Amino acid sequence: MKDVYIEDISKYVGEEVRLKGWLYNKRSSGKIHFLIVRDGTGFLQATVIRNEVSPEVFELSDKLTQESSIIVEGTVREEPRAKGGYELTVSNVELIQLAEDYPIKLKEHGVDFLLSNRHLWIRTPRQNAILRLRSKLINIIRNFFDEKRFTLVDSPILTPASCEGTTTLFETKYFDKAAYLSQSGQLYNEAAAMALGKVYCFGPTFRAEKSKTRRHLMEFWMVEPEMAFYDLYDMMDLAEDMIIYIIKRILKEGKKELKELGRDISVLEKVDHPFPRITYDEAIDILKKKGFDIHWGDDFGGDEETAISEEFDRPVFVHHYPSEMKAFYMKPDPENEKLSLSADLLAPEGYGEIIGGGQRIDDYDLLYKRMVEENLPIEDYKWYLDLRKYGSCPHSGYGLGIERTLAWIAKLPHVRETIPFPRLLYRIYP
Ligand code: 4AD
Ligand code: MG
Numbered sequence: 001m002k003d004v005y006i007e008d009i010s011k012y013v014g015e016e017v018r019l020k021g022w023l024y025n026k027r028s029s030g031k032i033h034f035l036i037v038r039d040g041t042g043f044l045q046a047t048v049i050r051n052e053v054s055p056e057v058f059e060l061s062d063k064l065t066q067e068s069s070i071i072v073e074g075t076v077r078e079e080p081r082a083k084g085g086y087e088l089t090v091s092n093v094e095l096i097q098l099a100e101d102y103p104i105k106l107k108e109h110g111v112d113f114l115l116s117n118r119h120l121w122i123r124t125p126r127q128n129a130i131l132r133l134r135s136k137l138i139n140i141i142r143n144f145f146d147e148k149r150f151t152l153v154d155s156p157i158l159t160p161a162s163c164e165g166t167t168t169l170f171e172t173k174y175f176d177k178a179a180y181l182s183q184s185g186q187l188y189n190e191a192a193a194m195a196l197g198k199v200y201c202f203g204p205t206f207r208a209e210k211s212k213t214r215r216h217l218m219e220f221w222m223v224e225p226e227m228a229f230y231d232l233y234d235m236m237d238l239a240e241d242m243i244i245y246i247i248k249r250i251l252k253e254g255k256k257e258l259k260e261l262g263r264d265i266s267v268l269e270k271v272d273h274p275f276p277r278i279t280y281d282e283a284i285d286i287l288k289k290k291g292f293d294i295h296w297g298d299d300f301g302g303d304e305e306t307a308i309s310e311e312f313d314r315p316v317f318v319h320h321y322p323s324e325m326k327a328f329y330m331k332p333d334p335e336n337e338k339l340s341l342s343a344d345l346l347a348p349e350g351y352g353e354i355i356g357g358g359q360r361i362d363d364y365d366l367l368y369k370r371m372v373e374e375n376l377p378i379e380d381y382k383w384y385l386d387l388r389k390y391g392s393c394p395h396s397g398y399g400l401g402i403e404r405t406l407a408w409i410a411k412l413p414h415v416r417e418t419i420p421f422p423r424l425l426y427r428i429y430p
Pocket of ligand 1: 356
């Protein structure tokens with residue numbers, strides 16, 4: 001008998017197969033037990049008929065509890081009435097472990113309860129689909145950069161210096177010194193780009209942000225490309241190509257998952273060239289027209305980003321933010337120093353900023369001056385300044401947040417479901 005996975009079940013119609021998994025749900029009438037079995041690749045109805053199995057197997061099926069681990073054998077049949085279109089007519093059931101008092105019942109639970117049971121919550125069909133989409137999304141992004149012949153260069157997690165401002169650092173000890181968890185691999189990426197031309201890093205990043213919004217996590221994954229001899233516009237072109245590549249492939253490869261999540265994919269199907277590009281000034285005008293009390297120099301929060309993106313049917317770039325709003329490394333526009341060569345990409349449907357990036361300062365003196373203004377400890381950044389001493393060149397890059405991107409693709413209400421074990425303000429369990 002063949003060991004198979006549920007995702008391949010359609011290939012075995014009429015054959016005897018063996019499945020290893022868990023009991024997700026059960027319905028019974030006097031003579032039949034309908035076991036819904038899951039094996040990590042899918043869910044399948046397994047029908048146990050009294051007259052067709054031994055009395056022991058029928059009794060065991062009656063006794064099985066939610067999430068008990070089992071091995072089930074039977075014949076695969078097409079069954080249009082079953083979810084997925086197939087079922088197993090069971091010949092044998094073997095119990096591996098009987099699960100008692102499983103806490104997550106198949107009814108609505110509060111989100112706090114579910115988050116406290118995240119280690120079990122991920123077994124449900126919806127969470128399964130989200131995690132599978134996440135895995136596909138990451139694979140697709142890696143493929144994109146590999147096809148464009150970028151080199152993956154891992155940046156360190158433990159760092160002596162900050163990249164995105166000193167207010168959101170998680171501090172830890174590095175023996176007798178202070179160290180921080182990385183907020184972004186960008187600074188190391190810049191060194192790597194000067195060595196290898198086109199590079200990207202992809203890893204967890206950390207921000208001690210006292211923000212309790214549906215878009216903020218304390219630990220999130222970011223993919224960050226960095227390119228030597230790219231200006232701001234080259235950077236936006238690359239980001240646009242990347243997003244279109246991602247969406248086209250996820251629509252093909254994530255069909256089953258998007259369907260499970262009930263995602264209306266018509267919005268995703270519209271994602272194509274060209275993405276609208278507006279300046280920060282134009283964005284301010286849009287907001288004023290929409291009745292926002294906003295002034296030049298103000299940063300955009302979730303509501304502002306949503307209002308801007310509502311004007312467009314696909315992702316929109318906002319570029320040339322005021323220099324004072326952006327990080328120390330952002331290059332000022334040579335034609336107007338008050339503006340920076342920065343760009344964010346805002347996702348449609350109210351998902352806000354999914355990409356942040358821009359062109360970096362390549363002049364040593366200007367970078368030094370900006371670092372002094374920001375009170376950065378120059379000693380810790382000497383290596384970074386070296387990059388402007390030895391073969392400096394125009395260069396640009398950006399960071400894409402995986403969780404926000406996935407929240408948009410899957411149209412989820414909150415980023416907490418897009419990462420296996422979310423780190424939220426006031427929550428680090430489980
Ligand atoms: O705009 P950010 O802060 O940019 C940087 O970190 C640059 N150093 C990246 C670069 O140029 N290499 O963050 C980039 C993206 C955001 O657009 C967002 O998608 C995500 O990272 N992000 C978060 N996602 C979840 N929770 C948070 N607290 C996030 N902060 C940023
Ligand atoms: Mg940003």
